[in-house]
Amino acid sequence: MTPLHAIPPITVHVALDARAYDIHIGAGLLAGPGTFGPVANTRARALIVTNATVAPLYAARLRAAVAPHFADVVVCVLPDGEQYKDWPTLNQVFDALLEAQCDRRTTLFALGGGVVGDMTGFAAACYMRGVPFVQVPTTLLAQVDSSVGGKTAINHPLGKNMIGAFYQPRLVVADIDTLRTLPPREVSAGIAEIIKHGAIADPDFFAWLEQHMEGLRALEPGIVADAVRRCCEIKAAVVASDETESGLRAILNFGHTFGHAIESGMGYGAWLHGEAVGAGMVIAADLSRRLGLLDAQDATRIRALCERAGLPVRAPSLPVKRMVALMQVDKKTEAGAVRFVLLDGLGRAVTRGAPADTVDDVLRAHGGT
């Protein structure tokens, strides 16, 4: 692992040929006069998409930073929550674009967490068959994970993220100052994805997290910036080698197959995505152990770190059959057989099937009924 003591601002490059872009990580970037210069287009409009929680905190600041670089800035405020990651809410973005007669040079800015980023990215992918967009993630989860890599989507009543596109942003600006307004529950949810990056790809980073968990939860700037950077580096490398998830990229879904079943089974919005991923990683680690892939000690380390992060480490009391049925509509399913992301040792993820009775057992052992 590369040294973790860099001082912000940091730039991580996502190497995707014609679709390459930079991630800027630092404190105070949102208000920086030069931050959005690289995507300037003074002949075109900008549309800031945000939600009702984030808008009062940061929309004016982003608007002021963006305004000098565009002919006009429009703001579109969506309701806040995973339950609004649907077509009718997405359509509010299209309404705003068309009512303002935005043309295809318009740049969209996603100001908020994962839901705002996923929806804004998908709106950008579809509006007039594609306009540029910029990610300005304001949650820890979005800064370490969802704003990078170009996965955009909305949910369908029958499945999470079922309708979407691979569509890369032109720029990602992760201002760690914006994390100060985050409720502790959201901080923990973001840490779930940080733990994930260590678990699948970097045992040294995982050990570093074991040393710095308190500082991370307290949002100490140096620790947060290092963690965000390392996650972006890992994710950028994975995405650059497999943009559209034909192989390796699937490892980023560690904890997500169980997690999606939990989220979907509880109704979107009841558990935060990161909370479901936290419990999902603990279950996936235990499944890896039961299949002889992971030491009991490392499975315990994952569970302990999730617990210290303030994450749930058990599934809710949902019927096991229901969770299995929900996993079968997951995108990673092939011909009805669920593909799990498992750990073949800490820091090495693999994708494979698992015997149905072992899956039932592990779900029951972790709270399923």
Place this chain on the structure above:
Amino acid sequence: MTPLHAIPPITVHVALDARAYDIHIGAGLLAGPGTFGPVANTRARALIVTNATVAPLYAARLRAAVAPHFADVVVCVLPDGEQYKDWPTLNQVFDALLEAQCDRRTTLFALGGGVVGDMTGFAAACYMRGVPFVQVPTTLLAQVDSSVGGKTAINHPLGKNMIGAFYQPRLVVADIDTLRTLPPREVSAGIAEIIKHGAIADPDFFAWLEQHMEGLRALEPGIVADAVRRCCEIKAAVVASDETESGLRAILNFGHTFGHAIESGMGYGAWLHGEAVGAGMVIAADLSRRLGLLDAQDATRIRALCERAGLPVRAPSLPVKRMVALMQVDKKTEAGAVRFVLLDGLGRAVTRGAPADTVDDVLRAHGGT
């Protein structure tokens, strides 16, 4: 122009690197046992998307031809008409995919005209962030134009084709036998796009159309196959040089800026797309003449050929102001200035703006109020 006397089946290649594909043109292809072999995946499902008019005619035939190559075939029948090219109808495709637990290896088949092709292609672009699809166009318009090039979309109440994607099919199968069930009005609408290809790119083909218009309207197989081939060749060359319409590809929109305003102003479905394009080309040719780009004689030839094709050559009696306002939300607009595709001589298209009063005049001269 290359000789126009080939015997079916004909193959036209669309050279788009990793997204390259073939267009097969011929009689009886739909029932051919080998037609769909190149896209076979016996471990995956196929979903045929069609509409209530086409399904009774060809769905069983396509299903039989596709079945040997896939694990299972599901058919999804949509209502017929441009007025259903919207989100709720598109969502019926997603419902069908999710209810049948279709995974991301599922191949979609678009069986029908331009609306079915555009919607199926967009569904394929979005379902699980992208699954393969095949175009099986059954209208003349779809065979000569919309099934080729990867433009997919749905309409928004405030604008046509505003929400979509550039997403290429894996294969296009144009069976000219299916045109026999086409109402004459739909044949004329298809001929509008054929005339367009001659007008923008190939004066010899335009002259050939002047000689063969009666045979084309009577759907004489040799003439139809030659016309479909030549249009596909022209379109394939344009698309290969500019897949996402950053420049040259815009010439394929000749007649479409006025045409979209007519369609939208009359309410989707009142005029067929090809009818609106027919009137739109006559108006665009006259605008080209008024701006000194096109001879009066050639503008008259375009008008005469559209008339012989059975197409409207005047706009409906809509207010000029309303049509201009509708053009301003067209995707080709930049910063409120409408970009017109005009003819700088027959066979050579250019994209440029035009003085507002000249546009008003030409609309008024052709039926606007």
